[in-house]
Structures are given as structure tokens and as C-alpha cells.
Amino acid sequence: MTSWLPLLVLLPFAGAVLCLLVRGRGAPAIGVATSLATAALVLFALWSLQTSGPVRVQVGGWGAPLGIDLAVDGLSMIHLIMTAVIGLFISLYANRYYDGYRGGQKDRARELFWPFWLMLWGAMNALFVSADLFNLYVVLELVGLSAVGLVVLTGTRDVLGAGLRYLLTALAGSMCYLMGVALLYAAHGTLDLFAIGALIQSDGVSRAALMLMVTGLLMKTAVFPLHFWLPPAHASATAPVSALLSALVVKASFYILLRLWFDVFPGVTTPLLGNLLGLLGGGAILWGSLQALRQKRLKLLIAYSTVAQLGYLMFLFPVTAGMADGSSLWLQEVSKGTVCHVLSHALAKASIFLSAGLFILAAGTDQMSAMKGLAERMPLTVFSMALAAVSLMGLPPSGGFIAKWLIMHAVLGVGQWWWAPFLVIGGLLTAGYMFMMLRPAFLEPDPGPGLKPVPRLLEVCTLALAMLSIGIGISAANLLNLVMIGNPFSIPGGGW
Amino acid sequence: MNLHEWLPLLILGSSLLTGICIFFLAEEQRGLRTFLNLAGAFIKLALVVYMVVGMARGETYETRFPIVLGFDFVLKADSLSLLLVGLSSGLWLLTTVYAIGYLEHWKNRSRFFGFFSFCVTASVGVALAGNPITFFIFYEFLTLSTYPLVIHRGSVEALRAGRTYLWYTMAGGALVFTGVVWLHVLVGSVDFREAGVLAVVDPSLYPSLTLIFALLICGLGVKAALVPLHGWLPVAMVAPAPVSALLHAVAVVKAGAFGIVRVVYDLFGVQFADQLGLLTPLTIAASITILYGSLRALTQDDLKKRLAYSTVSQVSYIALGVSMIGATATIGGLVHLVHQGIMKITLFFCAGIFAETVHVKAISNMNGIGRRFPLTMGAFTIGALGMIGVPPVAGFISKWYLGLGAMASGQPWVLLVLLGSTALNAGYFLPVLYRAWFRDPDGPWHEEGPVGRLEAPWMLLVPCLITGLLSLLTGVFAGADWSPLSLARIIAMKEYLP
Numbered sequence: 001m002t003s004w005l006p007l008l009v010l011l012p013f014a015g016a017v018l019c020l021l022v023r024g025r026g027a028p029a030i031g032v033a034t035s036l037a038t039a040a041l042v043l044f045a046l047w048s049l050q051t052s053g054p055v056r057v058q059v060g061g062w063g064a065p066l067g068i069d070l071a072v073d074g075l076s077m078i079h080l081i082m083t084a085v086i087g088l089f090i091s092l093y094a095n096r097y098y099d100g101y102r103g104g105q106k107d108r109a110r111e112l113f114w115p116f117w118l119m120l121w122g123a124m125n126a127l128f129v130s131a132d133l134f135n136l137y138v139v140l141e142l143v144g145l146s147a148v149g150l151v152v153l154t155g156t157r158d159v160l161g162a163g164l165r166y167l168l169t170a171l172a173g174s175m176c177y178l179m180g181v182a183l184l185y186a187a188h189g190t191l192d193l194f195a196i197g198a199l200i201q202s203d204g205v206s207r208a209a210l211m212l213m214v215t216g217l218l219m220k221t222a223v224f225p226l227h228f229w230l231p232p233a234h235a236s237a238t239a240p241v242s243a244l245l246s247a248l249v250v251k252a253s254f255y256i257l258l259r260l261w262f263d264v265f266p267g268v269t270t271p272l273l274g275n276l277l278g279l280l281g282g283g284a285i286l287w288g289s290l291q292a293l294r295q296k297r298l299k300l301l302i303a304y305s306t307v308a309q310l311g312y313l314m315f316l317f318p319v320t321a322g323m324a325d326g327s328s329l330w331l332q333e334v335s336k337g338t339v340c341h342v343l344s345h346a347l348a349k350a351s352i353f354l355s356a357g358l359f360i361l362a363a364g365t366d367q368m369s370a371m372k373g374l375a376e377r378m379p380l381t382v383f384s385m386a387l388a389a390v391s392l393m394g395l396p397p398s399g400g401f402i403a404k405w406l407i408m409h410a411v412l413g414v415g416q417w418w419w420a421p422f423l424v425i426g427g428l429l430t431a432g433y434m435f436m437m438l439r440p441a442f443l444e445p446d447p448g449p450g451l452k453p454v455p456r457l458l459e460v461c462t463l464a465l466a467m468l469s470i471g472i473g474i475s476a477a478n479l480l481n482l483v484m485i486g487n488p489f490s491i492p493g494g495g496w
Numbered sequence: 497m498n499l500h501e502w503l504p505l506l507i508l509g510s511s512l513l514t515g516i517c518i519f520f521l522a523e524e525q526r527g528l529r530t531f532l533n534l535a536g537a538f539i540k541l542a543l544v545v546y547m548v549v550g551m552a553r554g555e556t557y558e559t560r561f562p563i564v565l566g567f568d569f570v571l572k573a574d575s576l577s578l579l580l581v582g583l584s585s586g587l588w589l590l591t592t593v594y595a596i597g598y599l600e601h602w603k604n605r606s607r608f609f610g611f612f613s614f615c616v617t618a619s620v621g622v623a624l625a626g627n628p629i630t631f632f633i634f635y636e637f638l639t640l641s642t643y644p645l646v647i648h649r650g651s652v653e654a655l656r657a658g659r660t661y662l663w664y665t666m667a668g669g670a671l672v673f674t675g676v677v678w679l680h681v682l683v684g685s686v687d688f689r690e691a692g693v694l695a696v697v698d699p700s701l702y703p704s705l706t707l708i709f710a711l712l713i714c715g716l717g718v719k720a721a722l723v724p725l726h727g728w729l730p731v732a733m734v735a736p737a738p739v740s741a742l743l744h745a746v747a748v749v750k751a752g753a754f755g756i757v758r759v760v761y762d763l764f765g766v767q768f769a770d771q772l773g774l775l776t777p778l779t780i781a782a783s784i785t786i787l788y789g790s791l792r793a794l795t796q797d798d799l800k801k802r803l804a805y806s807t808v809s810q811v812s813y814i815a816l817g818v819s820m821i822g823a824t825a826t827i828g829g830l831v832h833l834v835h836q837g838i839m840k841i842t843l844f845f846c847a848g849i850f851a852e853t854v855h856v857k858a859i860s861n862m863n864g865i866g867r868r869f870p871l872t873m874g875a876f877t878i879g880a881l882g883m884i885g886v887p888p889v890a891g892f893i894s895k896w897y898l899g900l901g902a903m904a905s906g907q908p909w910v911l912l913v914l915l916g917s918t919a920l921n922a923g924y925f926l927p928v929l930y931r932a933w934f935r936d937p938d939g940p941w942h943e944e945g946p947v948g949r950l951e952a953p954w955m956l957l958v959p960c961l962i963t964g965l966l967s968l969l970t971g972v973f974a975g976a977d978w979s980p981l982s983l984a985r986i987i988a989m990k991e992y993l994p
Binding site: 375408427442444477 | 647681
């Protein structure tokens with residue numbers, strides 16, 4: 001029954017290897033086929049989870065601590081689905097995007113995109129189903145490396161600079177995380193995510209491990225002020241890659257942070273640490289938004305928007321830190337809100353980066369001043385952008401609205417009203433930079449060379465993602481019930 | 497689910513689906529677009545009529561489903577929502593006809609009519625919302641759907657106005673959001689109910705409730721254009737005339753005013769709000785707005801600008817009425833919600849006709865325009881006299897009840913505000929009427945196209961005459977069973993039940 005679990009990882013990996021072997025024109029075909037198959041597999045996994053509940057398997061039958069343990073609950077599942085849906089649309093998009101791409105080393109980019117992307121997908125799937133700390137380290141490293149590979153795809157000079165910065169940060173981040181793992185293993189003799197949670201005491205070693213791991217993961221998630229690597233990397237990569245990085249990759253390390261927070265360290269976290277993280281989140285919202293307001297290039301604006309939006313995820317920590325009652329209503333609520341924000345931001349941000357890609361295909365630049373008259377010439381693209389913007393601003397009926405509502409509700413519910421202004425002002429600033437971005441599109445177009453037409457399929461993929469980011473607001477009740485399968489947000493210990 | 501649970505959703509869907517379909521039409525598909533527009537408007541009107549008849553027989557209509565655990569999406573038809581639903585769906589039909597005629601030669605008409613339909617959807621949603629969160633959803637949806645209409649011209653000036661509009665309304669929305677969430681934290685999920693739901697809470701929550709009231713009223717006051725939150729309204733005048741008509745008469749300002757009514761009556765309860773001492777500041781703010789708006793209107797030469805400041809002033813009659821204790825004042829405020837809508841849309845329709853057919857936008861160019869446009873100017877005259885409060889036009893009824901209500905609630909100084917406003921209204925409308933009817937034209941008119949048998953294209957003229965006539969009829973037949981006044985009476989009786 002559960003033998004499908006390793007397939008979630010093996011299938012994309014196999015596709016990646018095949019793409020490398022085949023090269024040339026065959027790679028995109030294999031890539032798209034693998035994407036479809038992986039998405040179908042995730043669909044099957046969803047069905048299986050809903051019929052038979054959370055599962056845990058030991059690959060090879062060795063058991064902890066030697067073997068590889070895989071586990072799936074609602075939180076894993078929602079991340080798998082998020083990756084599959086966004087991954088599938090980006091795959092369809094990338095297939096045609098690189099045909100029309102006009103940058104350097106077009107052929108190499110088209111070929112190498114697929115092995116790196118499938119590798120990334122497999123690694124992320126592995127990350128979402130891993131149940132032990134060391135495996136998480138391995139796949140986290142793999143996620144980072146394949147992401148860097150994707151950034152430097154075109155091999156131009158500024159891409160290499162950004163890629164190197166990204167690589168070094170990613171490595172530093174994983175090093176911090178690995179040191180934390182080592183400390184925990186030395187103290188408790190196990191790497192099992194859920195077993196450690198039961199053993200851990202609030203002593204010096206645990207606190208050191210917590211600090212190291214949190215720092216490492218914050219670095220990888222690009223939480224202010226450790227976000228410095230993100231804007232250049234996300235803005236200089238090709239559009240499908242930017243979408244993958246902003247939508248999915250930063251969420252992978254945040255997922256580990258969530259797991260650690262609820263399953264490993266609940267006895268160790270303190271309100272002080274929680275408040276510190278919340279403060280970083282507030283800083284991210286303000287700083288990221290203000291930077292976004294200063295940008296002239298579309299993709300940089302979107303990248304800084306990611307920095308800002310990640311800040312919303314941090315308010316979970318002050319609300320839940322040191323909470324004794326694991327079944328608290330507010331804990332459930334802030335967690336649901338945070339997951340909802342992860343999802344809606346992923347969909348909206350993927351869509352908006354793909355829109356930027358369409359604009360670049362059509363205009364050959366991503367200067368926002370060149371967007372004049374876009375609403376008339378590419379109405380579908382501008383419409384997608386506007387829909388995604390609505391979700392990012394947190395306006396109803398989008399997923400972003402449900403997320404902001406739940407987080408706000410929880411923050412006020414536990415009496416930490418001082419986070420509320422960040423949420424409110426963050427929404428206004430988002431509206432500020434999003435309308436700054438859309439504004440030129442509604443002006444009269446400049447006379448001069450027109451825009452190159454873009455394939456309709458690409459516009460449809462972009463629009464679909466934007467509509468999903470709105471749609472999850474409407475069906476939020478069902479989605480959030482799914483997340484709660486296996487009760488991932490409970491203190492202390494996991495569901496096992 | 498049966499029809500009783502579906503009907504409110506269908507009423508929303510009739511314009512939402514129209515809007516979505518229109519987005520997918522090409523620019524040239526004029527016939528299909530017009531058909532869809534009118535079909536949507538007629539279907540909505542028919543559904544509303546069906547609902548009204550059903551409610552008169554004692555049926556209830558409510559759509560309810562959970563958004564997230566603990567938060568329901570509720571659409572519910574009650575007497576108060578009928579007031580705005582009826583106004584919106586009726587005036588939408590007329591404005592659609594007008595807009596089709598008005599935008600004949602414009603670009604991007606599919607986009608325009610798509611958002612136009614969304615805008616009405618939002619306004620009907622605001623009316624039908626059965627709890628604060630649903631109200632907020634549509635309140636924000638209204639902001640989003642009106643923005644593209646405001647900037648429709650695509651000029652730098654329009655975009656600047658759009659930005660001002662957005663900053664005001666988004667900030668207002670943020671305040672409402674904070675208030676609604678906070679309220680939810682304190683008292684849990686509450687539905688709007690006649691005579692209010694908050695009177696039963698623990699007295700220790702009173703200070704928080706006072707703050708929440710302030711947040712909500714400030715947030716709603718932005719759209720209701722309470723001074724000093726009115727800055728967006730005169731600027732948003734760059735929008736095409738049908739949009740101004742819609743913004744001022746039905747959608748945006750009414751959403752704000754209606755929200756204030758909901759908060760005072762169906763959330764807090766007017767007696768409880770008075771007990772907390774929250775109503776007097778609202779009365780004062782409304783009074784200031786009434787006088788300030790009229791004063792500013794005096795000095796405007798641009799006709800639309802003058803009408804805009806007049807809106808600032810007139811919409812606050814609603815807030816004034818709801819902020820005074822006593823059923824008479826309530827009736828005056830509520831009935832003005834409808835009366836102001838009909839009268840103001842007439843005035844804007846007229847202004848649009850002048851601008852579109854002979855390029856007259858400034859009042860100083862209106863000399864003798866009554867001879868060129870006798871019918872249009874006739875409608876304008878009815879609207880203007882109604883605004884001043886001359887019997888038997890609708891505006892008189894509102895003012896009469898407001899005045900009586902002020903006396904009944906023991907605030908005779910409000911009467912002075914009303915008198916002052918009447919004088920000022922006369923001061924800025926009568927000169928327009930004088931110019932139009934009694935002065936000689938300065939020269940030949942700059943005709944946009946050949947002058948037909950009618951003084952203006954029929955699609956512009958007919959809606960304008962209908963609303964003009966309605967302004968008169970709702971006043972003359974105010975005593976009839978089906979008049980807005982009777983509906984306002986019924987609502988007021990319910991709000992004051994123990």
C-alpha cells in the first residue's frame with residue numbers, strides 16, 4: 001500500500017538522469033512526461049492519504065537510525081501538492097518559453113533546465129516526506145545545489161555573480177543546520193524527527209542546536225536580514241526558474257523550520273526567540289516592501305516582494321512560542337493561516353514571475369517603463385498579474401486574504417496586538433508596489449516597435465496559477481482540513 | 497439547498513457571470529456585449545423583484561456556507577438590504593443603457609463593462625452581506641472593481657486620480673479589516689441582526705468596542721466621504737460620466753454609508769451605541785461634512801466637481817439620520833439612501849450628456865443650455881430642486897424626516913445644519929438653473945455629431961428622464977405602500993424594537 005512513497009522521489013530523479021542522457025531535442029519531451037507522471041503520482045498519494053490516513057514507511061526495512069524513514073501527513077501532503085501543481089504548470093510553460101527566449105546560450109539553457117529542475121523536484125518531494133534530521137540535511141543540500149544550477153543556466157556574467165552568492169549562502173546555511181543536527185545526535189543518539197522531540201530537554205546543547213538550525217534555515221528561507229542573496233538570484237535567473245525559486249524553494253527550508261518548531265523543539269523554544277523571529281518578520285515586511293517600491297526593473301520588484309511576503313510567515317513563532325497547551329485554538333489558527341500564506345504566495349508569485357517572463361519574451365526587457373500600454377496589447381497577462389497582485393495584497397476572496405485573516409485573528413487572539421500593524425501596513429505597502437507595477441500598463445502605449453506575440457499556452461499557464469491563488473481562498477476550508485490530517489501542529493511531539 | 501438558499505447567490509451571480517463572460521469578448525462583438533449586459537441587468541432585476549414579492553409573503557432567503565472553520569459566508573435578504581439591492585439593481589439597468597450609449601467610440605469597452613458588472617456585484621454583495629466578514633469581502637471587492645473604471649481613460653491624470661482613490665480606499669479597508677478581525681476575536685462569529693447584537697457583551701469589553709466602532713466608522717467613512725476622509729471623491733471625477741454616476745449614486749459612497757447603517761443598527765444596535773456615547777461624535781462629523789461639502793461646492797466651476805462636493809455633503813445626511821436616536825431620524829437617513837441615489841444619478845447623467853454632445857463641462861459655459869436640451873435640463877432641474885429640498889421632490893421627504901428627527905432626539909442645533917445646507921444647496925444649484933434657463937447662449941454649440949430628432953442620443957436621454965421622473969414620483973407618492981419611505985418606515989420600526 002505504501003510502496004508508492006519512494007516513487008515520489010525516484011520518478012523525478014529517473015527523469016532527470018534520462019534528460020541528461022538524451023540531451024538535445026528529446027530532453028523537453030521527457031521532462032514534460034516526467035512532470036505529468038509525478039503530478040499524477042501526487043494525486044494518487046492524496047487519494048491514499050485521504051482513504052487510509054497518515055503513513056510512515058522504512059525504506060529497505062532497516063529502521064531507524066540506519067534506514068531511511070519516510071512519513072506523510074497533511075502538512076507534507078499540502079507541500080507535495082503545491083509543488084506538483086506549480087511544478088506542472090511551470091514545466092508546461094518552460095517547454096515553450098525557452099524556444100522564444102532571446103538571452104545568451106539559449107540551447108544550453110533549454111537542455112539543462114530539465115535535469116536540474118527534475119532533480120530539484122525530486123529533492124523537494126524527498127524533503128517533504130523525510131522523517132529524520134540527517135536525511136533532511138542531505139535533501140536540503142540537494143535542493144540548494146540544483147537551485148543554484150538553475151540560476152546559472154544561461155551562464156551570463158551577472159547570473160554567475162548572483163549564483164555564486166546564492167551558492168555560498170546556501171552552503172553556509174546547510175552547514176549551520178548540519179552542526180545543529182550533530183549536536184542533537186551526540187546528545188540523544190537518534191536522528192528521528194519525532195523521537196528526538198520526546199527526548200529533548202531545555203538544556204544548553206538543545207538551545208545551541210536550536211539556534212544553529214534556525215539560523216541556517218532562516219538563511220535559506222531568505223528571512224530579513226539574511227535575504228541579501230535572494231533579489232539578485234531570483235531577478236537574474238530566467239523566468240521559469242525565478243518562479244520555481246520564489247514559489248517553492250524558499251518554502252522548502254521554511255517547511256523544515258515548521259517541523260522543527262512543532263516536532264523537535266517545542267520544549268526548548270522561548271517567547272523571547274519567538275518574538276525575535278516575529279520582529280525579523282516585521283522587518284522583512286517593511287524593508288522588502290520599501291525596497292520593492294524603489295525598483296525600476298520588474299523582476300527585481302517581484303523578488304523584493306518575496307522578501308516582504310516571507311515576513312508574514314514569521315508571526316507564527318511569537319504566537320506559538322512557549323505555548324503549553326498544544327491543542328490551543330490560536331495555535332491551530334495561526335498555523336493554518338501560515339500554511340495558507342505559503343500556498344497562496346507560492347501560486348501568486350509563480351504566476352507573477354511567469355507574467356514577467358511573458359513580458360520579457362514580448363518586449364525583450366524587464367524595465368517597467370517599457371510596460372506602457374501593456375493592458376491593451378497583452379490583456380490576459382496584465383489580468384493574471386492583477387489577480388496575483390490581489391492575492392499578494394491579501395484582499396478577498398483570495399487565498400492571501402484567508403491567510404492574513406487567520407494570522408491577524410490569532411495574533412489579536414493571544415493578545416500580541418503589536419504584530420497587527422505590520423500585517424495591516426504590509427498589505428498597504430504591497431498594494432503600493434503592486435499598483436506601481438501595474439500602473440504603466442494602463443497608460444497610452446508609446447509609438448515604436450510593437451511587442452512580439454507570445455504563445456497563448458504560456459498565457460494560459462500563467463492565468464491558471466493566478467486563478468488558483470484566488471481559488472484557494474474560496475475552497476480554503478477543504479484545503480485546511482487536509483492540512484490537519486495527522487495533526488501536524490500539536491505540541492509536544494508529532495502524531496506518531 | 498433549495499431556492500431560498502440559492503436566490504441571494506443567484507442575484508450576485510447574475511452580474512458576476514455577466515462580467516466574466518464580457519471579459520472574454522472581443523472589442524468588435526458589440527451586439528453580443530450589449531445583449532449580455534442587458535440580459536444580466538434584466539435577470540438581476542427580475543430576481544430581485546421575485547425576492548421582494550417572496551419577502552412580502554414572509555419568506556426568508558439566506559445563503560450560508562463556511563469559508564474556514566468558524567467563519568461563515570452569509571448572504572441574507574432583510575428589509576435593510578432590500579433598500580440597497582433595489583436601488584443598485586434598478587439603477588444598474590439604467591446606467592448600463594446609458595453607458596452603452598456613452599462609450600460608443602471608446603476603446604477597451606469589454607474591459608469597462610466587465611468591471612462595471614463586477615462593481616454592481618460588489619455593491620449588491622455589500623447589501624446582502626449577513627455578517628461583518630462577508631461585508632468586508634464585498635467592500636474590498638468594490639474597491640478593486642471600481643479602480644479600473646476610475647482609470648479607464650488611461651491618461652496620466654486618470655492614473656493619478658486612481659492612485660489617490662486607491663490609497664484612500666485601501667487605507668479605509670485596512671481599518672475595517674482590523675476592526676472586523678478584532679471584533680471577531682472579542683465576541684466570536686456574529687451575524688447582523690435588527691436592533692443589534694452587541695448589547696449583551698460583558699461591560700469589561702466596552703472600551704475595546706468603542707475603539708472597534710471608531711475603526712469601523714473611520715474605515716467606512718472613507719467611502720462615505722466623511723470630512724476629512726473625502727479627498728478621493730472630487731479627484732475621481734476624471735472617470736467617465738456613467739462611472740461617476742455609479743460611484744456617487746449607487747456603488748462606492750453608498751457602500752460606505754450603508755456600512756455605517758449596518759454597524760450602528762445591526763451590529764451595535766442604536767440604543768447600545770448611544771449608551772456607549774458613540775453617536776454624538778458621528779452626528780458632529782456628519783454635520784461638519786454636510787456644511788463643508790456644500791461650502792466647497794459653491795466655488796467649483798466644473799459641473800462634475802460641483803456635483804462631487806454636493807455628494808460629499810448629501811451622503812452625510814444618511815450618517816446624520818442614523819446617528820440620531822429616534823425612529824423619525826432613522827427613516828430620514830434611510831430613505832435618503834435611495835433618494836440621494838436617484839437624484840444624484842440624474843444630475844450626473846445630465847452632466848454626461850452635456851459633456852458628450854456639446855462639450856460643455858464648466859458651469860460658466862452653460863448659459864442658455866436649457867433651450868438646446870429642454871428635456872435633459874428639465875430632469876436636471878428636478879434633481880437640483882430635490883437636492884435643495886423643494887417639495888414635492890424626493891429630497892424634501894428626507895429633509896422633513898431628518899428635521900423632525902432632530903427635534904425628537906433633542907438636538908435642535910441639527911436643524912440649523914439642515915437649514916444652512918438647504919441655503920447653500922440653493923446657493924450652488926440655483927445659479928446653474930438660472931444660467932441654463934434664463935440667460936442667452938454665448939454662441940452656437942460645438943456639436944459632437946449631427947443633431948437628430950432628439951436633443952441627445954436616446955440611450956443617454958431615456959435613462960436620464962426616467963431617473964428624473966423617479967425623483968419626482970418617489971416624493972409625490974411617498975405615502976404609497978411601495979415607496980422607499982414605506983420600506984424605510986418598516987426598517988426603522990424593527991430597529992427600535994426592544
